[in-house]
Amino acid sequence: MKKEEVPQDKGNLSNKNMKELVYATDENGNYTTALSSGWEPKTIALSNSIEEISERIAIAKAQVENNEMSPIFYYMEFCRMDIGVLSSYVGMWQWRVKRHFKPKVFAGLSDAVLKKYAESFNITVEELKNFKTN
Amino acid sequence: METNFTHHQSAHCENGVASNLLKHNGLNISEPMIFGIGSGLFFVYLPFLKVNYAPAISYRPMPGQIFNKAAKRLGLKIKRQKFSSEANAVKVLDENLKNNIPSGLQVGVYNLTYFPDEYRFHFNAHNLVVYGKTETDYLISDPVMENVTTLTHSELNKVRFAKGAFAPRGQIYYPIQVPANVDLKGAIIKGIKNTCRDMLAPMPIIGVRGIRLVARLIKKWPVKEGTKKANHYLAQIVRMQEEIGTGGGGFRFIYAAFLQEASVILGNDELQTLSLEMTAIGDLWRDFAVEASRVYKNRSTKVDVYNTLSDELLAIADKEEAFFKKLKKAIS
Numbered sequence: 001m002k003k004e005e006v007p008q009d010k011g012n013l014s015n016k017n018m019k020e021l022v023y024a025t026d027e028n029g030n031y032t033t034a035l036s037s038g039w040e041p042k043t044i045a046l047s048n049s050i051e052e053i054s055e056r057i058a059i060a061k062a063q064v065e066n067n068e069m070s071p072i073f074y075y076m077e078f079c080r081m082d083i084g085v086l087s088s089y090v091g092m093w094q095w096r097v098k099r100h101f102k103p104k105v106f107a108g109l110s111d112a113v114l115k116k117y118a119e120s121f122n123i124t125v126e127e128l129k130n131f132k133t134n
Numbered sequence: 135m136e137t138n139f140t141h142h143q144s145a146h147c148e149n150g151v152a153s154n155l156l157k158h159n160g161l162n163i164s165e166p167m168i169f170g171i172g173s174g175l176f177f178v179y180l181p182f183l184k185v186n187y188a189p190a191i192s193y194r195p196m197p198g199q200i201f202n203k204a205a206k207r208l209g210l211k212i213k214r215q216k217f218s219s220e221a222n223a224v225k226v227l228d229e230n231l232k233n234n235i236p237s238g239l240q241v242g243v244y245n246l247t248y249f250p251d252e253y254r255f256h257f258n259a260h261n262l263v264v265y266g267k268t269e270t271d272y273l274i275s276d277p278v279m280e281n282v283t284t285l286t287h288s289e290l291n292k293v294r295f296a297k298g299a300f301a302p303r304g305q306i307y308y309p310i311q312v313p314a315n316v317d318l319k320g321a322i323i324k325g326i327k328n329t330c331r332d333m334l335a336p337m338p339i340i341g342v343r344g345i346r347l348v349a350r351l352i353k354k355w356p357v358k359e360g361t362k363k364a365n366h367y368l369a370q371i372v373r374m375q376e377e378i379g380t381g382g383g384g385f386r387f388i389y390a391a392f393l394q395e396a397s398v399i400l401g402n403d404e405l406q407t408l409s410l411e412m413t414a415i416g417d418l419w420r421d422f423a424v425e426a427s428r429v430y431k432n433r434s435t436k437v438d439v440y441n442t443l444s445d446e447l448l449a450i451a452d453k454e455e456a457f458f459k460k461l462k463k464a465i466s
Contacts, residue, residue, distance in 0.1 A: 001387055001417060012252040019280055021145045023166070023387040025413060031166070031391035033145075035280070041427035042376045046252055048369040048430050049186060080244070082187070085256045085298035 011038025070106030136266030145381030150277025170392030172204035223304030242296020386416030
């Protein structure tokens with residue numbers, strides 16, 4: 001990549017006034033560093049992943065509202081986790097976490113267990129119990 | 135308290151932390167140098183490990199390996215420590231800062247408040263340097279950021295004890311012994327040999343063969359998994375290849391910069407020619423990213439597009455195979 005070809009597209013970084021460092025060649029073919037504010041193909045790839053996550057969150061929300069899933073499932077998606085990550089945050093087996101996705105099981109959970117989940121999601125136990133999505 | 139640490143922005147976090155810590159300890163070594171000596175160029179496809187619901191593809195070795203290999207080859211001693219108790223982790227870090235030792239930390243990205251929201255995933259192999267502490271904050275030098283930044287005490291604790299794959303467990307590391315004279319030449323040759331071995335490894339998921347495997351799979355994905363998933367997987371490849379930290383083109387440009395520097399140190403003109411060749415290969419990876427992004431942007435459903443992409447990747451694999459064979463010869 002030549003230095004004058006380093007892309008300066010608008011993207012997720014430029015919104016926050018951040019720039020990343022890339023390696024590029026100068027007019028004599030020698031390597032130097034340059035700052036890039038973003039590159040469109042990258043932005044598209046990232047927004048593809050973000051969209052994917054938003055879809056999952058929307059589905060999870062509907063499932064909780066229909067009482068098919070517990071709020072734990074929704075917050076897991078909301079925090080971009082999967083079962084593996086969540087189970088290591090709360091320190092429980094995956095099958096146990098999966099069980100807590102059932103609304104009936106969730107209703108009977110003790111405050112101590114709920115607290116573990118709430119802390120992993122960075123919310124309060126009350127927020128976890130009284131599910132509202134805004 | 136604050137140590138007299140100088141922040142330099144770098145492309146990749148691990149090399150950046152390594153380079154910055156060594157510069158602080160009086161060894162002036164560039165980021166590409168660390169990357170090359172530590173054999174940072176790699177390719178691996180891990181179908182059984184899912185990242186964000188897509189198979190993992192990595193253009194770099196396991197976290198920590200680059201710095202470890204570089205340190206070993208340069209004859210430096212690095213102290214690494216993991217903790218089971220958060221209190222201990224804090225104690226050791228504070229102790230270090232008191233003794234004027236800026237320290238490298240492995241952290242999770244999800245709770246890094248200064249990152250844009252879009253970049254905050256549960257990815258645990260990020261690296262940064264803590265160089266000071268105030269009443270409320272830690273002073274942070276994150277090598278991928280232009281300037282230094284801060285995290286509150288509880289924020290830093292959270293990222294040090296992020297959970298999931300590659301959980302950092304508060305890992306702290308810093309050089310404890312840096313010799314005045316290092317054998318750069320020997321270290322460079324060892325690093326290059328290791329990279330050639332990795333990239334030409336007779337294993338189906340590693341190096342050039344790994345690239346070929348992924349290329350063949352790209353043809354199958356739309357049929358087997360449906361276009362939606364296929365596009366998601368493609369996006370993941372491009373993200374791993376181009377996201378912050380790679381310096382563009384899946385680390386190929388950093389490696390080319392390393393070869394250029396190495397050709398001067400070793401007095402080997404062939405490495406200069408090979409550096410140009412690596413740059414050209416990096417440009418091909420960039421082209422691949424552009425093509426791939428067109429596919430998932432237009433949501434084109436023709437099976438053809440995937441075949442074209444697959445062929446493009448196969449061509450890259452052929453070029454890289456020839457390249458690493460030449461590189462192996464050039465230094466032997």
